[in-house]
Amino acid sequence: MAQYGGSGIGLILFMGQRIEHAITSIQKYVPEVVHIVTSDKFANQHKKRLKDWAKQFSFRQGTVSFVGDLFEESSVASLLNEVLTIYRSEQELQENELDWHLGITGGTMNMAATGSYAGLLLGMKIFYVIQPPEDGKPMPNRDIIEFPQLQGLGWMLHLPLEVISFLGQESGEMGDFCKIIPEQVFRKLYESELVIIDGDKWFLTEEGKVNLDFVKGTPIVSKMLDKLHNVDKIVDEISDSYVGWA
Numbered sequence: 001m002a003q004y005g006g007s008g009i010g011l012i013l014f015m016g017q018r019i020e021h022a023i024t025s026i027q028k029y030v031p032e033v034v035h036i037v038t039s040d041k042f043a044n045q046h047k048k049r050l051k052d053w054a055k056q057f058s059f060r061q062g063t064v065s066f067v068g069d070l071f072e073e074s075s076v077a078s079l080l081n082e083v084l085t086i087y088r089s090e091q092e093l094q095e096n097e098l099d100w101h102l103g104i105t106g107g108t109m110n111m112a113a114t115g116s117y118a119g120l121l122l123g124m125k126i127f128y129v130i131q132p133p134e135d136g137k138p139m140p141n142r143d144i145i146e147f148p149q150l151q152g153l154g155w156m157l158h159l160p161l162e163v164i165s166f167l168g169q170e171s172g173e174m175g176d177f178c179k180i181i182p183e184q185v186f187r188k189l190y191e192s193e194l195v196i197i198d199g200d201k202w203f204l205t206e207e208g209k210v211n212l213d214f215v216k217g218t219p220i221v222s223k224m225l226d227k228l229h230n231v232d233k234i235v236d237e238i239s240d241s242y243v244g245w246a
Contacts, residue, residue, distance in 0.1 A: 028140035152192025
């Protein structure tokens with residue numbers, strides 16, 4: 001991995017005919033590997049471009065996946081399967097999981113919608129590259145919009161029920177928070193702007209409350225939460241000798 005810069009970032013780009021957004025994305029995230037998902041119409045062109053970009057920007061050349069049913073009802077399943085295939089293949093290759101970013105700028109509207117859904121399911125960071133001002137040159141630090149709350153929802157969907165139940169308090173003492181919430185989970189929730197810290201207190205943001213309500217409202221989570229003990233009992237059962245990660 002180090003030979004490609006060791007950035008820890010994997011990039012999946014949904015692409016149509018245009019390529020400017022792809023270059024801006026590569027310059028912004030300095031990825032270790034780049035994969036492209038496109039239509040059968042542009043696949044051969046993008047294979048050559050990806051090879052050239054890999055040499056120019058020193059990343060590992062990934063795959064160019066394509067679908068032939070882009071304008072049919074089956075396209076959502078086809079596009080989602082391509083992203084899942086990339087993700088699973090990379091998991092087999094990597095000793096450490098990459099931090100995945102998925103660009104939804106190129107291609108059709110259903111590609112953007114499916115890309116957002118795929119990112120939600122897999123906990124990937126979703127981003128979009130805007131057009132630079134008229135006659136202006138692309139600037140990666142200015143022209144890329146990220147959607148941290150969307151990624152946060154994806155993370156919440158994968159949380160253990162005990163953690164979901166605890167977050168349902170919506171606020172509390174950081175001492176209890178550190179005993180219940182793993183540090184890695186906290187960092188993801190904080191980076192996704194779903195949780196904020198004020199002194200010794202933690203709070204769910206408004207976006208955090210909406211996302212948590214959505215997760216708790218899903219049938220399986222709602223049913224399982226009814227079977228859990230209340231949060232106070234969960235905290236009391238934790239060994240007093242464990243001080244958490246703070």
